[in-house]
Amino acid sequence: MKPRVAVHKFSSCDGCQLAFLNLGEDLLTLFELVDVRHFAEAGPVDPSAEVDISFVEGSISTPDELERIRQVRNSSKYLVTIGACAVAGGLQALRNLADSGEWMAAVYASPEYIDTLGSVEPVSEYVKVDMELWGCPVNSRQLLAAIGSLLAGVVPREEHDSVCLECKRQGQACVMVAHSLPCMGPVTRSGCGALCPGVNRGCYGCYGPCEKPPTEVLAHWFTGLGQSDEQIAQRFLAFTPEAPAFYSTGRSRLTSDD
């Protein structure tokens, strides 16, 4: 029997699912190798199907999603979260930094129709996650490597070096050194191909923390580059605000006295 696979969506922009749809020829191979039971964006819909691997995109932000992620966990042998939202809250977790009740009242004419949890959380906050793929969005190469390993019955290789190594392998000059730009590369997980430094911008940290990220060392250096505490907090809390290493460095600068 072919391995059964599902792709589930929670609070997210759908961008990570596109990493599947953009696989090109490999997508056809994949659909031959596995039995895709649920993948609404690609066609098959059966959200409660029992599967071997579930890929989960998005964070948990409503009571309905909380119930659904528990069902997904129960019906999946392996659960793999894909993308910044699923692994570390994502952009919508920025509301954890504010009074969301106040915002809802200000934005919506009838806020009583909105049913959300008090905070936006990564999937791992509520259920056991077997593997995480980081990125905003994840890319097809990461997905292929992970699926290929799982199909072969081996543990996928974790990419957790800093972006810097990838950046230098691309032949790019360091933007912190050459332009004094605040760059999250030294604390951010590789996998993106060092896209932003490649176009002369500092890394935004969307792949989340690398192995043992020296966040305080970097934040201290950002201060030296003229960044305010608020700017530093924004760098650390933008894409993966619930990733512990970025959370502590970012939050401590939001609450410090100016």
Add this chain to the structure above:
Amino acid sequence: MPNDNIASGFLPGQDLALLLTALAGQGYRCIGPTVRDGALVYDSLDGVEDLPSGVHIQQSPGSYRVEFNQGKRLFDWANGPQALKPLLFAPRELLWQVERSADGQLRFTQQTPESAPTAVIGVRACDLAALELQDRHFLETEIPDNCYGVRRHQLFLVAVNCTRPAETCFCVSTGDGPSARHGYDLVLDELDDGFIVQSGSARGNEILAQLELQPVSAQQRNAAADATAQAVDMQSRQLPGRNLRDQLFANLDHPHWEEVATRCLSCGNCTSVCPTCFCYRELEQPALDRESSRHYREWDSCFTQGHSYIHGFVVRPDTRLRYRQWLTHKLGGWHDQYGRSGCVGCGRCIAWCPVGIDITKEVSAITAPPE
């Protein structure tokens, strides 16, 4: 004293294009320093106009700035973020592929990189010293590296003696510069109105014979010698010795290692820009249907976790141990492996460290006699 056996002459500045033409005529693709994204990087040269005319570079710990002025000189700077390393030891490349044939047998195919004869213009003495070390590592062994070797044998090197070391340079203290002494095909001394050109190889002689060189005047020789002497004087940084092996290994528990670790990002930029660092890892990229696989090699760094991972165990889990590994290997272990230190004094690890950690200062602190 001029050596009669070594061909040399003066090439007026406006005739530099003839050198590129002669190299192209011999089938070489010319590459040289060009300004891109705020740094000097090797790129293809369509002509001398691509060379960095009137460019100065200010380097200090954690900072690199390209400045433009009205000067006419083309090589009035120390160096860019990369030496020759990426041209030979590719940052990432395919080593071999394997396919499963119909009868279930595995068929392995070694990849030999496509490589064209390449002439590099503007190589520094420190780069040549680093190249010699990389040759020793990749070629002068029982099993020479195929990919490195293919590219190395097609390389024609035009060195330019350094007349403007950066604040971060310390090649005098490692004994590797500022003037190139060997390992080049041609070497240039840049003067205001042209270049003293000297050959260092039979291939260099062939190119030299095609240039209409003028005799070098005593005044020109003096100007070149003065510029070199000045380049020596300009260097303020130094390592505390050329062989620090015993001092470093005697200080493995020095508290300064921990102090550096509080500033170090463990990002690996130092090892990436170092012209002698050669560590790599190999990775497998299997096709989804598992009928074939590609085996890659890419630059690694002793600052990654994977570098010291052995089955179920990371030997160097923290920054203190990783920085110590880098430094004690480069300045200590290399003496046993390669007969000299692995540092050529180019200063790249100082300038390109995002947080400005200075190898000369850290080593001095660690090897200083106790107070």
